[in-house]
Amino acid sequence: MGAIELKNVTFAYPNGFIANENLTLSINSGERVAIVGQNGAGKTTAVKLMNGLNKPTKGNVFINGMNTKDKTTAQISSYVGYVFQNPDDQIFNSNVKKEIEYMLRYLKLDEKEIERRVGRAVELTGIQDFLHMNPYDVPYSTRKFISIAAILAIETPYIILDEPTAGQDMSGIKALTTLMNVLQDEGKSVITITHDMEFVSDNFSRVVAMANKQIIADGTARKIFWNHDVVKQAKIKKPQIGELASDLGLSEDIILRKELVDLLINKY
Amino acid sequence: MKGIELKNVSYQYPLSEAFALKNIHYTFEKGKFYGIIGPNSAGKTTLCNLVRGLIPHFYEGELSGDVLIEGKDVREWDGSLLSTKIGYIFQNPFTQISGVKDTVLEEIALGLENLGIDKEEMIERVINVVKLLKIEDLIKKNPNNLSGGQRQRVAFASIIAMDNDILVIDEPTSQLDPESTADIFEIINMLKSQGKTILLVEHKVDLIAEYSDEVLVMENGHIAYSGTPSDVFSNIELIDRGVAIPQAALLSHDLQRQNKPFDFITITNEQAKQQIMKRMSCVNGSY
Missing domain, CATH: 3.40.50.300 (P-loop containing nucleotide triphosphate hydrolases)
Structure with a gap:
């Protein structure tokens, strides 16, 4: 059994609106997975099932073999850290450092351990300069890194990032890449929702595509991006380089710039 | 105006x-x-x-x-x-x-x-x-x-x-x-x-x-x-200054570095496509 396991999960909101239908997905320890798909497809709802914020209406979700239905969200969240799409939904302390320390104090860790974890989370997210500021006085893209730091500090084995690339500039994207590499080296699973197709092709080997409340494809980035039906249905696009290769009628399933450069150097 | x-x-x-x-x-x-x-x-x-x-x-x-x-x-x-x-x-x-x-x-x-x-x-x-x-x-x-x-x-x-x-x-x-x-x-x-x-x-x-x-x-x-x-994105300095440039321009720069440059620095996929097609037809003998 995978570390995170969704088995035929359907989720309906209390008003009856069905947001996820019959999801089955297994994610292993140390795996890195991108979730892509159209707005309103149910991506955020699906990842909230993984950290217990949402409990299945039908089917089951298992985290390390524990059924989320039998546990509180607080219990699950010590295994699965979820960084909200909108940092303003997550951040509530008046000072960046306090925000990052908040959960650690709730977990009653000693001061030394709190200091170590805050230091590491701050270093990984590059927010050193903002520690003593009010989170609402810093730019949105930095606020996103504050919300990431607060979750990293909990040091959960599984981490979910909900659209971390939104509004990030080149250095922000680089910082996210480095961060994911470090987490993977530590054996952590990272699940990322994103609309940035270059970010997906550059960083993820496994991609889950969602459309209309369901998972419609699960496979390598190359397989997903070159499956015309999946791309169309999930309202995604190939990365720019993939689009170019496709327009040129190249059959090599290219998604990376390096692949196209190599082909052009060697053949043309 | x-x-x-x-x-x-x-x-x-x-x-x-x-x-x-x-x-x-x-x-x-x-x-x-x-x-x-x-x-x-x-x-x-x-x-x-x-x-x-x-x-x-x-x-x-x-x-x-x-x-x-x-x-x-x-x-x-x-x-x-x-x-x-x-x-x-x-x-x-x-x-x-x-x-x-x-x-x-x-x-x-x-x-x-x-x-x-x-x-x-x-x-x-x-x-x-x-x-x-x-x-x-x-x-x-x-x-x-x-x-x-x-x-x-x-x-x-x-x-x-x-x-x-x-x-x-x-x-x-x-x-x-x-x-x-x-x-x-x-x-x-x-x-x-x-x-x-x-x-x-x-x-x-x-x-x-x-x-x-x-x-x-x-x-x-x-x-x-x-x-x-074209003026702005063909400038390779931008990358060093932490400014993203289009994939088509990055591709151009990569090819230039390997001594197989396009005729100019392409900034859109359409331009890159034209340049690559020209090169393909040269190789295939029809150009």
């Missing part, structure tokens, strides 16, 4: 010693599409606040130099009149949604209601914009229950409905899926063809390269580079 003129403009936010904008000298002409790019905290949103008149009408602080909107100093413009002239789509759609209306339809009509537009015209404008943004299935929903991307489309719709001459748009696609992003760029392009002036802040440089007439690269509160997309 001049739309917005900035003459030696500098600005500091209240209680801040640093300049958010420094010595900006630039003229935005009517009917053109301007792409504004650059790292975060470079002053892009502050520039938007300035041309929209939020500086100095809403934000206090130190403003020097002249900001002329259609020839008239921004300080002399009436704030509410300026809001009918210039539409502003905020970066964060969670901020833009008013939160006071129960349906998307009413949310889109809110700005028009405030302008005192008569009911028939209001309904017509709302229906048109709903179709344009393909949000027919959202109109009866509560704006507060929408996903991030859906909110962004609704926020966009409520500004388009206002029919302003100048649109200042701050990262309208940050939460959107790729197909919706492409749709938004098509809509912005259509607005440009109607003669509207567009100032668009975006990180998606591939699309900026394809659609904009002029590109401004901001860095530490000033305009570091400006010119046509």
